[in-house]
Every structure is written in structure tokens, then in C-alpha cells.
Amino acid sequence: MPTPTAQPGPAQSPTALDYDTVVIGAGISGLYQLYRLREVGQRVRVFEAGTGVGGTWYWNRYPGCRFDSESYSYGYSFSQELLDEWDWTEHFAPQPETERYLNYVADKLDLRRDIQFRSRVKAATWDEEAGAWEISLEDGSRCHSRYVVTAVGPLSAPTLPRIPGVEAFRGEAYHTGLWPKHPVSFEGKRVAVIGTGATGVQAITEIAKTAGHLTVFQRRPNWCTPLHNRPITKAEMAEIRAGYPTIFERCRETAACFLHTTDPRGTFEVTPEEREAFWEMLYSSPGFAIWLGNFKDVLIDREANALFSAFVADKIRQRVKDQRVAELLIPKDHGFGTRRVPQESGYYEIYNQANVELVSILETPIECITPTGLRTTERDFTFDMIVYATGFDAITGSLDRIDIRGAGGRKLKERWRGGLETFMGVMVDGYPNLFMIMGPHTALGNIPRSIEYNVEWIRDLLAYLDRHGLRMADARRDAVEEWTAFVKKKGEGLLANEVDSWMTGVNQNVEGKNVRIIARYSGTAPEYREWCDRVAAGGYQELKLA
Ligand SMILES: Cc1cc2nc3c(=O)[nH]c(=O)nc-3n(C[C@H](O)[C@H](O)[C@H](O)COP(=O)(O)OP(=O)(O)OC[C@H]3O[C@@H](n4cnc5c(N)ncnc54)[C@H](O)[C@@H]3O)c2cc1C
Numbered sequence: 001m002p003t004p005t006a007q008p009g010p011a012q013s014p015t016a017l018d019y020d021t022v023v024i025g026a027g028i029s030g031l032y033q034l035y036r037l038r039e040v041g042q043r044v045r046v047f048e049a050g051t052g053v054g055g056t057w058y059w060n061r062y063p064g065c066r067f068d069s070e071s072y073s074y075g076y077s078f079s080q081e082l083l084d085e086w087d088w089t090e091h092f093a094p095q096p097e098t099e100r101y102l103n104y105v106a107d108k109l110d111l112r113r114d115i116q117f118r119s120r121v122k123a124a125t126w127d128e129e130a131g132a133w134e135i136s137l138e139d140g141s142r143c144h145s146r147y148v149v150t151a152v153g154p155l156s157a158p159t160l161p162r163i164p165g166v167e168a169f170r171g172e173a174y175h176t177g178l179w180p181k182h183p184v185s186f187e188g189k190r191v192a193v194i195g196t197g198a199t200g201v202q203a204i205t206e207i208a209k210t211a212g213h214l215t216v217f218q219r220r221p222n223w224c225t226p227l228h229n230r231p232i233t234k235a236e237m238a239e240i241r242a243g244y245p246t247i248f249e250r251c252r253e254t255a256a257c258f259l260h261t262t263d264p265r266g267t268f269e270v271t272p273e274e275r276e277a278f279w280e281m282l283y284s285s286p287g288f289a290i291w292l293g294n295f296k297d298v299l300i301d302r303e304a305n306a307l308f309s310a311f312v313a314d315k316i317r318q319r320v321k322d323q324r325v326a327e328l329l330i331p332k333d334h335g336f337g338t339r340r341v342p343q344e345s346g347y348y349e350i351y352n353q354a355n356v357e358l359v360s361i362l363e364t365p366i367e368c369i370t371p372t373g374l375r376t377t378e379r380d381f382t383f384d385m386i387v388y389a390t391g392f393d394a395i396t397g398s399l400d401r402i403d404i405r406g407a408g409g410r411k412l413k414e415r416w417r418g419g420l421e422t423f424m425g426v427m428v429d430g431y432p433n434l435f436m437i438m439g440p441h442t443a444l445g446n447i448p449r450s451i452e453y454n455v456e457w458i459r460d461l462l463a464y465l466d467r468h469g470l471r472m473a474d475a476r477r478d479a480v481e482e483w484t485a486f487v488k489k490k491g492e493g494l495l496a497n498e499v500d501s502w503m504t505g506v507n508q509n510v511e512g513k514n515v516r517i518i519a520r521y522s523g524t525a526p527e528y529r530e531w532c533d534r535v536a537a538g539g540y541q542e543l544k545l546a
Helices: 028-039 080-085 095-108 198-207 234-242 244-253 272-283 302-319 323-329 348-352 447-467 477-491 525-537
Strands: 019-024 044-047 121-127 132-137 142-150 172-175 190-194 213-218 356-360 366-370 373-376 380-382 385-388 403-405 434-436 473-475 543-545
Touching (some): 028 447, 198 213, 244 525, 302 348, 323 356
Parallel strands (some): 142 434
Antiparallel strands (some): 366 373
């Protein structure tokens, strides 16, 4: 039987529900939520703006895009069949491989028949009388569902810099998060990259290999550390497969769901020689070991942080020949690990190439984009291509771009204007039957591990409602206040919360995002799950059920 789609024209009778649940987004979150809700007998529709599955791994096709998570710690853990069948070929898989993986999952679990592509959700309005949500798509079609799950991604609303003239440029222009499907050649071209965050660092390293001339425009340097990626041999993959239970067990136990965990020693509890040897070992270890497996005080103690930052600064000085450029690449306004640490594969060495130039736009800001390039306060540049590696309106951006109206017609974006408030990052009081995966104040880290948990928690709640003949769940105000206070408390003492970054809700390219907030939960994932488990085990007393 064909699956119904959202209908064009006037809304149907509010009582005629088209679906039990509408899921917005077909990335890792949306795919898994669809699978789990089908399992409990729900009629589910997934609306996805893109033309394919994968979310992050569908949109970010820029050169060099790859994991910072170990591939085998990132894939879904719930299905033995998927684990048995899928071979990862690199320790940190590149984007095409991850996109292939998510397509394989979608086919294997027969998910596509309930996904409507090219369908951007414009608005979601709570219909009090019907006890249901009205979902409106950009093409004007509408439908009704009892529940809505937003799976719209914490890093999926791309932002361009607020520089005059962005539209004026006549050459090729790309945003890394909206990279085209057709091949893009840099061969011999004069290329500009604006932005040196985690994405910029990956893209710049790749583009430098073939560009005629590459000019990197850097506002703030980041503390980048080596990824140390390498292929996975067949024998290694067999070992990984046999070790999956241990891998996922470890991810369940660690603070950020990664394989890495903090060293129990303090920076000053060891001799200088031991410290140096440990840091050298971390600098040559793969992935985020250096960030998440460091001494326990590096991210909270100013002196420890300064000492480790000096260690990494020296590495940059050793790797970059021109010491004027090296100094530009060393962050001076924040310590190591207090912003997202970009993982690199030869990033610093590209500044030793004759075809690469670094421009600090802190020193000479960009005044405007011109039809032929761009103008800084110092000079005019001519380019064939501009690459915007300017990132995302993180955490709330993709939710803000949907007109979500809860009880009394109150807009979610407005509700959060005075500060983010959630219940466990999943619900907001006054928005009944609306559930967020990877919403603000949820556990992040190695994200799929948290996604699987959130998805199953939501599935269990909806199954509970069904079993008890209930149709509505809303967070209690006091529960929201309690959780929000807990999140704030968990952020205390973290050096990262004293720095402007997407993790503290600051984005100069987005109007109104210029004040630091606690945008994410910084407690441990096990603590987070403990809290959520307690709510479920107690029969959801923190929710108003009807
Ligand atoms: C370049 C990059 C590298 C990353 N690397 C890592 C990593 O190594 N490890 C890690 O843990 N995390 C990483 N992340 C974070 C990554 O976003 C998550 O790991 C994960 O992919 C999130 O999955 P998701 O399904 O929640 O969201 P997404 O993958 O972002 O998917 C959201 C989907 O929702 C759709 N959508 C949004 N709004 C609407 C709307 N209004 N209507 C319809 N559809 C909509 C989007 O089109 C998108 O397809 C990375 C992110 C980026 C950008």
C-alpha cells in the first residue's frame, strides 16, 4: 500500500491524524527514531530537506571531511547484523564512506518508504483542541500527527559571514556545509578559504594540495592536533568486530561516550619529565586522546591549561617554518581544549608551501566581498573561488529556523530568548508531545552514542503512553527548572564556558548570538543517562500526562 504523503492545500480535519509521529530530519537521529517507532507499531513520517539520507554526512561533501570519532565507535551499536556486515576502511572514515554506511543502513532496515525527501518543514503548530501537531512544509503541504520528534541536528544550519557583498562574487562560491554533489576542481585556481574551525582545517589541508594559490582568512586560530588516521586492514577489522561489545561498553562508561577517558592524575602530580613524556605520547596518539585523555585538570585548572597550551604552541612553532606565520597560528585568546579542537592531517605544514598564504582578519578585517574577490582593510584580492568554512548556527539554529509554536501559540525561539530551558534536552514545558534529539542541554560527545540513548528513551515514553491509554506528555515547569539549574551547575568551573564559541552559544554571524550562554550539558553522559533512566523508572512523574 502506498504510504500517504503530506497533502497540498487546506489542512485536514484536526482530528484526522495522518501519522502518529512526524520525525524531522533523516540523519543518524531521524533514521534510528523511525526504526524504533515502527517497532512499537507507530505510523511514522520522516520529512527531510535533502534528497538523501545521512544528515551531516549527506551535506558536508567538502574535501577532507571526515570523522574525529573512531569510525567503529561512531556507527550504530544496536544491530548485530549491521555490526557483522559493515567494514570500516579507515580509523577515521571520510565523508563518502559514512554517507555510504548510512545509505546501507537505510536500505537494510527498509527505512526509505517512510521518508519524504526534498521536504523542508517550515512550521509546527500545537493544536490544543485536537491534541496534535500541524506540520507545514515549505511547499505549502500540511499534515497532522500526534507527536513530533525533531532530529534536525546540532550542526546543520549553515551560516555565511556577515560581510557585505557575499552575493556579488562572480566566481565559484561554496559553503562547506552545502557542498555540491558535482566534483569541484581547485587545480591551478586562486582559492580563498574563510574560516579555520574544525571544517576549515580539514578543507584547507586538502585544497592546498592542488590549488594554484590558496589564501586562508583566519579570524581566530584554534588549537589543532594531529588526527593520525590510517587504513583498517581486514585483520584489524576482524579484531574490531570481535571487540565491539568492549568498544560500546567503554563508550557507555566514559564521560563523553568516546573511547578516550581522562587520566586520573593531575598535571602537577607528576615530574616534569613524566609530564613531557605523557604529552609527547598523547601528541602522537590518534583522535581525541589528547583532548579527552589528558590529565584530569587540563580543562579546569588555569595553570595546567596554560602549561599544556605552551606545549602545543611549541609543536606549532616546530612545524611551521616562518615564525611570523607560526605566531599567527597560535591561539592567544583561549587555552587548549576550551573550544572544539580541530583534528588535522598535515595542516600546519601547508603553511610551508609556496602556494599558501595566511591572512589574519583580526589584524586586517574583510571589508567586503567584491565581484572578483574580496577587500580587506589592507588590500584587494582576486579569486576564482571562495570557500566559506564559516560553520553553523549551532545547537538551536535548525530548531530556530522552524516556526515551532506550542501551547497558546508561543514560539519556541521566543520562549528561549531569555535563556535556554529544557527538560533533559528532550522536552520544553508548553510544547506537549514535542521531543528533541540532540536538542540543547543534552549529552553530546561521541554523538551517535547519545542519539541511540535519546531515541530509545523517546520510544519507551511513547510506548508507555500507548500502554496506558494516554495521548499527551508535557514537561512540568519545576522539572524544567530543576534540569536547567543542574546543567548550569555542571558548567561551573569549566574553562570552556569562559570562552566565546558555538559551545557557549556565541556566533558573530548570527544576529542576537553575541552573549555567552550555557548551550550544552557539560556533565558526564553516564550522569545524564542516570537522570533520564530515573524519570522513566519512576513512571514519568516529571511530566504532565493526559
Ligand atoms: C563536518 C562535521 C563533522 C562531524 N564529525 C563528528 C564526529 O567525528 N563525531 C561526532 O560525534 N559528531 C560529529 N559531528 C556532529 C554530527 O552532526 C553528529 O555526529 C550527527 O551526524 C548528528 O546527527 P543528527 O541526525 O542528529 O543530525 P544531522 O546529521 O545534522 O541531520 C539533521 C537532518 O535534519 C534535516 N533538517 C534540518 N532541518 C530540517 C527541516 N526544517 N525540515 C526537514 N529537514 C530538516 C537536515 O537536512 C539534516 O539532514 C560532525 C559534524 C560536522 C558538521
